[in-house]
Amino acid sequence: MIVEHTKLLIIGAGVHGMTLAISYMEQGGCLEDLIIIDRLTDPLANWKQQTASISMSHLRSTRVHHVSSNPHALKQFASRYAYRSNHFKDTFGRPSLELFNDHAETSWNDYRLQERFLGDERVLTVRKDETRYHIRTDRRLITADAVIVAIGQSGHVVLPEWTDEHCRHVFMKDPSDVSDEVIIVGGGITALHYVVKRAKQGHRVTLVTRRPLEVSQFDADRQFMGPKGLDRFHRLKDDWTTKRSFLVRERKPGSAPNDLVLKVKRLIQSNAVTHLIGEVERKDDSLFVNGDKLSGEEVVCCTGIRPHPVNETFLQPLMEQFNLPLTPCGTPVLTEQLEWAPGLYLTGPYADLIIGPFARAVYGGQEAARRILPQLLATQKSV
Numbered sequence: 001m002i003v004e005h006t007k008l009l010i011i012g013a014g015v016h017g018m019t020l021a022i023s024y025m026e027q028g029g030c031l032e033d034l035i036i037i038d039r040l041t042d043p044l045a046n047w048k049q050q051t052a053s054i055s056m057s058h059l060r061s062t063r064v065h066h067v068s069s070n071p072h073a074l075k076q077f078a079s080r081y082a083y084r085s086n087h088f089k090d091t092f093g094r095p096s097l098e099l100f101n102d103h104a105e106t107s108w109n110d111y112r113l114q115e116r117f118l119g120d121e122r123v124l125t126v127r128k129d130e131t132r133y134h135i136r137t138d139r140r141l142i143t144a145d146a147v148i149v150a151i152g153q154s155g156h157v158v159l160p161e162w163t164d165e166h167c168r169h170v171f172m173k174d175p176s177d178v179s180d181e182v183i184i185v186g187g188g189i190t191a192l193h194y195v196v197k198r199a200k201q202g203h204r205v206t207l208v209t210r211r212p213l214e215v216s217q218f219d220a221d222r223q224f225m226g227p228k229g230l231d232r233f234h235r236l237k238d239d240w241t242t243k244r245s246f247l248v249r250e251r252k253p254g255s256a257p258n259d260l261v262l263k264v265k266r267l268i269q270s271n272a273v274t275h276l277i278g279e280v281e282r283k284d285d286s287l288f289v290n291g292d293k294l295s296g297e298e299v300v301c302c303t304g305i306r307p308h309p310v311n312e313t314f315l316q317p318l319m320e321q322f323n324l325p326l327t328p329c330g331t332p333v334l335t336e337q338l339e340w341a342p343g344l345y346l347t348g349p350y351a352d353l354i355i356g357p358f359a360r361a362v363y364g365g366q367e368a369a370r371r372i373l374p375q376l377l378a379t380q381k382s383v
Contacts, residue, residue, distance in 0.1 A: 009036075011148070018104055041119045053194075092217065124137060128318060132145060187207075220252060225358055
């Protein structure tokens with residue numbers, strides 16, 4: 001078995017993993033001290049597959065939220081390569097997916113991160129001895145002084161109880177026999193993007209939502225992207241249960257930006273889309289909403305994604321080894337620097353009780369870099 005050593009291992013090469021790797025280099029990290037590993041072949045692979053599956057044109061984040069630690073990097077990149085103004089939408093400058101991805105790939109290549117990337121490799125277990133972490137993959141053993149886990153949540157889709165083998169999640173691979181008539185379940189940004197995609201393809205679309213379409217420019221109020229807006233949240237300190245309630249209350253999962261909602265409403269008004277409000281129920285082999293039978297054999301659920309419970313991941317052996325603490329909500333008890341054990345850091349859904357409502361968004365990757373990297377780089381330089 002191959003054995004390698006690195007000062008820093010980043011597990012995950014999605015948006016957060018890429019942000020941490022690029023920020024590490026921007027802030028003086030050494031390329032030879034870094035390894036990035038991902039279960040998929042290429043960085044951002046899952047992100048690209050999912051955004052392509054719904055034909056997403058623009059992100060829900062602002063122009064200052066991207067994969068660099070420099071808030072102006074995306075705007076500077078757009079100016080340098082003469083991207084047109086349509087690549088930034090509305091007053092918040094929400095970037096186009098094309099611009100965001102181009103900037104991420106260019107930054108990745110500029111820092112030669114591909115040389116330190118292990119793709120198509122799955123982490124199996126993480127353990128630790130007195131000084132180093134031991135990460136076993138399906139190909140090798142890696143020892144690392146520090147580990148950042150940035151695995152996100154996008155691999156774990158959520159399906160309602162009424163689904164059967166004829167229903168699929170929108171992020172499951174598209175079947176080859178897409179129907180001309182489709183039932184789309186869900187009222188959030190993913191569902192509405194997918195409605196527009198299927199309507200443009202000339203398909204007859206029935207959209208089923210629990211409540212009327214709701215407008216929200218972002219996943220939560222923008223105030224939660226800054227320290228002032230998060231003051232109430234941070235004052236809860238380690239009252240984890242109340243913090244979790246805060247997050248549930250402030251997030252807006254069943255919503256979408258105004259321009260997208262208006263686009264779908266126009267499709268509904270023109271009868272290109274049928275909109276039903278209510279709960280889906282199954283009776284024998286048929287689906288009903290408000291007592292009316294749904295017609296169409298293809299059912300696509302846009303019903304969310306969830307993080308894997310941390311004790312069901314490759315971290316479980318380490319949890320048992322050191323009895324690492326969990327909150328009553330089942331998430332890791334992290335420090336303000338997102339550290340769970342000395343030299344072990346977690347981002348994304350595992351860090352939302354520290355970062356707040358936007359922990360899982362693009363912003364959350366930048367905030368994770370701000371919290372983790374100064375301490376980590378200072379430790380590396382002192383050794």
